[in-house]
Amino acid sequence: MIRVEHVRKRFGRKQVLRDISMEARRGEITCLVGTNGSGKSTLLRAIMGLTPLSGGRVEVDGAAFHHGMYEKVAFIPDTLTMPPGMTVRACMTFMQDFYRSWEAARGEELLAFFKLDPASRVGSLSKGTAAKLNLVLGLGLNADYVLMDEPFSGIDLFSREHIASVFASELIEDRGVLFTTHEIQDVEHLIDKVVMLDQGVIAKEFYCEDIRQREGKSVLDVMREVYQA
Amino acid sequence: MQAGIFPPIAAFNNRDPVYLQVVRHFKELIATGRLEAGQTIPSRRELAALLQINPNTAQKAYKEMEEQRLIITEGNSPSRVTHDAQLLGAIRAELVREAVEAFVATIRPIQLPTDELVEIVRAAYEAPKEGE
Amino acid sequence: MNRYLKLVHMELGRAWKPLAALMGLTLVMQLAIVVYLTRNRVAFVKRNYLEEQQMSVATFVQKIGRISFNDVMMDNMLFTAPIVLGIVVLLLYTLFLWYRDWLGKNMFIYRLLMLPSARSDLYFAKLTTVLLLVFSLVAFQMAILPLLSAAFAASVPYELRESVTAVELASEIELLTLVLPFNWKDFLLYYGFGMAGVAVLYACVLLERSYKIVRGIAGMLVYLAIIGLLLFLPAIIGLLLFLPAIIDVYWMALYPWELITLQSGLVAVVGALSVWLSLYLMKHKITV
């Protein structure tokens, strides 16, 4: 389980994350939602150690976050983060070079699954294709946790469905997924738990099926209540 | 064959628990005979992929169905629909009752006389479906 | 360890095109300069001495002396242009080596910071890459000296030519004696100081990358002030000695050999400090 305890993050004087405590369990798909600028991406980056915390702690399976954990916690940022000059094949080799938990076979499977051309250059990929490659590089790792920043944003409908199908596939099974999105309504039924961010704090944290069962509300309804109130 | 009877995600609404909707869907399949007694059903993982739902939800749906003894899973062989005719009959009755209750709830405000209502329902029911 | 080597290999892979271009350019420019200036010199000698003053080759050689690389290059700064160009381009590339990972929409820095090895691997890989680039340009300059010497020889008729070895050729050009010092001890000294310089430069880059522009620049200025203080410590001590004895600091007076040792030591300390600061920033403060 990824545990976030009283994490604070300040950019200059702006307090982006005031006091965040939450958990993302393994085997569950947790969705981080919030209005623009509520610090969703910042929280993901803070968890991944890509930006220093102003306070608080991040623990993965009980141990404080350290660089060794990049083998078991994969992060798929909102843009593809490989140099434009690299080919898809070179990216795969790069991942194999540096990550012991990289599974070449699964990588090839994913390339096929997403129908990506290994010879194409990163710089020349369309936004959708780049997002798919990004997914491949993240999911190719035999990681226990996968964090994704806006995996669906700005992508054509078909690619989005294609990507969404990954959530339902065995690729995700018994892994902890924590992702952020704006298009919650399309993927609601894929999510186990929702964490709602508002002005740097956790507004609400709940399991979707419980809300549906107890209050018969969809996640979108709850969001309307919290954010429009 | 299998894929046909499991429609993709569009069929689900977001307000009712998804796993219950899956269970209902199975009941409909059983009630309508598209799933015969004893027939094997897809594994949890296959179902999640087919229905494009979260594997945990598929897992929960299977657990619910096993509790309701709709399906039986021995060891790790694929799950099967129950043979228990009496249970199957009960499922059909449950579905009919739910449908009727829903229909009655929606029609009541119009306050039609009962026999007139019954007449309309018989006509609609016996009219050949356009598609057939 | 091998992740560090793989990173170096990757960075070199991304740098070999500009390096090759720089080498090609340097070679072409230097060859052109040598041939051009030598031809001018030969033409001048022929016109001025052999024709106008009707001097025979023998008397010219005896009186004025054969045409040497030194005569040709004597008071001409042209040859230093390609070297300065090389140094400037390398300096810019040193900065680019870092900033390129933040630039553009594909911020490769995300991937680099998420490598499962310690971030010092990344820092030292980039540091090593710069040093390898510098040394490959220096090695290239050394390698083409015989070529230049041959080009010079080809441009001067045999009887007028004063042959000179490649190494001597290097000692004729002011800037080259700095870049390619005659004595290998100096080579280690200069490039040791150079490395410390690059380490300081990297510390500044990382300060900026960790605290972003405003506070980054402020951090940089504070850091450079500390570095400056450290580096100029001996000079400050020296100054104290000359002030009318405010405090009796005679015991602080340094002998030159002590001064040199102290100064080199301080440069090493500054280098080490910069590396330590960079590693700290990489581990704790750097942000995407």
Place this chain on the structure above:
Amino acid sequence: MKRYIGSVLLIIFIAFSVSAYYLQANRVPWPDFYFEKVEGDESAAEGWELDAEYSKPGRSDDRVMIGLSGTEYVAKRSALYTTLDESQYQRYLDPDARKLLESESGFMRGKQNASNVYADDNALAYTQLNKIFDKKEMKYRYELVVEVLDRNTNRTRDYRHELSDASAYFWITVLEVQLLDGRISIAVNGTTSDVIQENIPELWTISIDLESGKAMQSSVVKLLPASQDRVQISAQKISDHGVRGPNPFVLLQVTESKYEENLQNSSISIQPFHKANLLRYDMRTGTAEPLPEKLSTIWKNQPDATYAFDGRSVYQLQQNGDKLIVTSCDVETAAMKPGYTLSNQMHGGDQVSLISAYGNNLAFLAGSETKLELQLVIADLPSGKVLYRGKLKTKGDEDLAEMFSSRKFRADKLVYTLK
């Protein structure tokens, strides 16, 4: 592994080029001069070096230092080493002071002028004259700072003494420091500030009693020129480098220079005229006596004689064509001693140059324009006995004669350096 071939090749290229360059740099074909013994004992020439300029065709000039064993090119030395060496602490400081710096580096630390030092077995004294501008009274004050180390007890004491009525002097320098019967004696040479009086050098001695610290100042000796008309006078101490033990006398070369206008075919030509006389200044009494006239030298442009002092007598080393005429006089008694003459002794040799002395060692270059040959000659200064004679040669096959004739090789000076 094949993937890394590019990087590996680059590293090999670097290693290869750099090492090839420096291997070649060490084998640069420059002549390696040395002195080949012709006569005498090589140990006498130990420590002497000939500094020269050598211009190989195609290169700007190189400074070389030629010793018994071989040549050292300044260009080849490391800049680091050169900085260390060229500084005033090392290279041209006399070896005794340098030895002192190494052995007594603690005491000598911070002592800027390493020649104002007196050293014997049980004491070490250093003096420094600070010129301080007194803002209140708008005049210069001179403060003598003396530090004495008792080598037996390893305790240092320092004394400060302000030179009384010294504000008239534009500049005062320390000539000599000696420890004479319990008193630190410092002879100084002051030059007055008013221009009219043509800066007459004035000598006096300050002595400080080690025990009481009480300072006494002797009366001033003015070195007035013989004739009055517009004569420049300068006093220069004859170096006592290499002299051991206490010595109350300061030997001064007092040079009077004036410009004679002589009429020649209606044009006035200005002829410089210099005359140097020797003076013995006794620090104990603060008095000065001229030494015999025979030691004086007269010259027009370049002096062709130098003076040396070996602790007992002072020597005039007069170069005259291919002869070196040495006249000397006992400093104690100021009585002339029998001189001697050393000849070039090279068949066809016609030149004696770069005369230099250190302690009781005399060195000069004997050369022959015709035979284009140079020889280093070391002699015993008091007796004039030739101790060593070595011919300048090169280990390679360079044509030395051609180098001399075409002035590619120019000897500059002979220096005694304790390696």
